[in-house]
Amino acid sequence: MVSAARASELGLSVIVLEKSSVVGGASVGTEAHFALDTVKYIAENNHPTWTKQEAYDYFMLFNNYRSNATLVSAFLNHHHEVFDWFIDKGAQVRMLLYSLAGPETGAGLFFEGRAVALSEICQETLAANGGEVIVSSPVRQLVVDDQNAVVGALAEDADGKTLFVKSKATFVGTGGFGRNKDMIHYYMGFRGDNAFAGDTFLEHDGDGVNMLLGAGGIDGGLRWSQGQTPQVLNVAYGEPLDRAASEPYLWVNKYGKRVGCEFFTNLTIPFEMCSYAPDATYFNIFDSTKVARMETEEFFTQSRGLPYTYDPEPGMGQALDEGAEAGLCFKADTLEELAEKAGIDKEGLVGMVAEYNGLCEQGEDTQFFKDPAMLLPITTGPFYAIPCVPCRLSTLNGVHVNENLEVIRSDGSPVPNLYAGGLDSGSFFMTDYNHAFSGSASSFSFFTGFHAADVAAAKLTG
Ligand SMILES: Cc1cc2nc3c(=O)[nH]c(=O)nc-3n(C[C@H](O)[C@H](O)[C@H](O)COP(=O)(O)OP(=O)(O)OC[C@H]3O[C@@H](n4cnc5c(N)ncnc54)[C@H](O)[C@@H]3O)c2cc1C
CATH class of the missing domain: 3.90.700.10 (Succinate dehydrogenase/fumarate reductase flavoprotein, catalytic domain)
Incomplete structure (x- = not known):
């Protein structure tokens, strides 16, 4: 929804295909979002945070240097844009929290109406710019041409009819595979089987990850999850x-x-x-x-x-x-x-x-x-x-992406026209979610959607 709203505002013609009867996904549960004081509101309120360098050093060390450095850099340099955008559009900050690792790490941005309020801003922005949402219509397949470039998607609408949506850029963000027991077992083994899954009320069936792998994407850390204090x-x-x-x-x-x-x-x-x-x-x-x-x-x-x-x-x-x-x-x-x-x-x-x-x-x-x-x-x-x-609140990773959120094949080339974000993208968190970076799952999701839209719009509109 972030990607769609931003792309519509940048003048692209946008269609969102949503499996559930409502949009918003995991925003119904999400509370806090990681951010540095590059976010205007945090700087204006003198809330101390790490510098980008401190955040980079800590994050890379914690992830044993397995994280895609260019993606981490893009996140640190661009994540403020989506929060400034939300706040400019009327999102109200309810409080600024410290990370569990203490002051001067990252701020937990906590909004009035929580993440649902942010999802509503996306819906309003998309509607105001002529974007369309088709609910109860799960995407079943990505469509590729003879050069393996993605040219659209096939979905099934509420009446069981097949829809073909043709596109010049496709952003996949279906929320990972938290309720797909076979995938959990395959990728996470006994640790996945044993954990209580906090997102089984959401349509997190692994559809996006499977489609992205099918389109040439590669594993971006599928074994890691967003663990929480035991329950x-x-x-x-x-x-x-x-x-x-x-x-x-x-x-x-x-x-x-x-x-x-x-x-x-x-x-x-x-x-x-x-x-x-x-x-x-x-x-x-x-x-x-x-x-x-x-x-x-x-x-x-x-x-x-x-x-x-x-x-x-x-x-x-x-x-x-x-x-x-x-x-x-x-x-x-x-x-x-x-x-x-x-x-x-x-x-x-x-x-x-x-x-x-x-x-x-x-x-x-x-x-x-x-x-x-x-x-x-x-x-x-x-x-x-x-x-x-x-x-486990959710799974954590999907396929490997570069700093532009393009899906990368094993030979290092991007799949043309294909972007992945949120829990369907990977190579950012390369071990289980770190709560010293609390709120970074949702921040990363917002960043991926917003930044992919900026990149795609720049490409498509020159
Ligand atoms: C209860 C809970 C609390 C959380 N709290 C926090 C928090 O406080 N801070 C934090 O940083 N993170 C938190 N998280 C994690 C965070 O919410 C997620 O990392 C993030 O929102 C995931 O975004 P996403 O876009 O990948 O998935 P989602 O927001 O779930 O969006 C995916 C969307 O894709 C749709 N979809 C699925 N399959 C298809 C298909 N085939 N076709 C079309 N649409 C499809 C889904 O219905 C959904 O609407 C929490 C997660 C949960 C479950």
């Missing part, structure tokens, strides 16, 4: 159980073994720990003294639902009782009984708690080096276990 199944972000699950008490797998340092400054860290746990589950273990702590003292970990707070949760005890009653977590008078209820190895858990209490007593975490202030022994029943599973 307590059926509990919303920011609810008491979700908050308790994120606290750095004692995290063990089903054998009772500790899975890593329980304190995280980046949502990616527990996602990775959980992905490798047997059965992709870990349990946060604590006792009644921690319940009292959470009811009266500041949390160690910030909540991840608005209003993003560290404040105490006075109703924690009751929430845990209700959660245990509903089967969302476990509560027992002894550790043995707790292990039995939660399906954790009994000897393993009892032994681990004794070992962990020893670390607490000595005031030094010689195993995973957790801050001594967070070494709180587990001594006084009742005891609790909250099971957590890895959660």
Whole structure:
């Protein structure tokens, strides 16, 4: 939609084919967008961010230098354009957040009406410039000529009839393959199979990625995903159980073994720990003294639902009782009984708690080096276990693209007239999504749409 709106404004004649009955895709869930102070609003509000050089160095290092450097550079140099454009068109910034890695990294731009408001701006712009949207009409195939240049697409309309849309430039952005279980298994293996997929309510069936691969595109990092802090199944972000699950008490797998340092400054860290746990589950273990702590003292970990707070949760005890009653977590008078209820190895858990209490007593975490202030022994029943599973908001990558969002074949040449963006494009994130760059999935999507339109318009209109 960003690409279509921008292209229509630049004088191109645009048709959007949309599989769902409404446009907007993942914008219904999206909250924050990564940006540097090259965005006018951020600079005007003196919100400190990394420089482009700092962002480049950090991003490339985090991705083990596998990211396409020219694409990263294009993002850093151009991402502000789409946000300035939205704000010029009336988007209201509700707040500026820091990245989870702290101040002076990237700003989380958070708009009134969230990303849905931005999608509405795209729809209005497109309509005002004579663009057309055809909903409930999934694209089934890209059409190529005898030079393998893309010349249009075949879609199926709401009545099952085939539509042929002829085009001089085609932008593919269908949101990845989050709900295509075969593709998840093929590209991500057991880590993909085990993760809870947060986008199965969207039409993320891998259509675009498959069409792009079919047109000559190559894998741009299809195995990586947009992981999130592990999830307590059926509990919303920011609810008491979700908050308790994120606290750095004692995290063990089903054998009772500790899975890593329980304190995280980046949502990616527990996602990775959980992905490798047997059965992709870990349990946060604590006792009644921690319940009292959470009811009266500041949390160690910030909540991840608005209003993003560290404040105490006075109703924690009751929430845990209700959660245990509903089967969302476990509560027992002894550790043995707790292990039995939660399906954790009994000897393993009892032994681990004794070992962990020893670390607490000595005031030094010689195993995973957790801050001594967070070494709180587990001594006084009742005891609790909250099971957590890895959660993936979406897949992360599609096909390899260059800095102009052109789809690149294995010989390095672009497929003529073909652009890919958002989760159907790749080679930008080359490991699992990094929440120190929080909001960069949507920022990257917006950038790809906007920049591809600029590039295509320049080519087509000279
Ligand atoms: C719940 C949730 C919360 C998120 N929160 C954040 C956040 O706070 N910050 C952040 O940076 N990222 C966030 N993300 C990720 C971010 O939203 C996505 O990375 C980004 O929006 C993806 O954009 P896209 O254009 O690739 O896909 P989408 O926005 O999903 O658009 C793809 C569109 O293509 C349509 N489509 C699919 N197949 C076809 C077909 N065959 N023919 C025609 N149309 C088709 C779909 O219906 C959809 O409308 C979140 C994701 C989810 C699911």
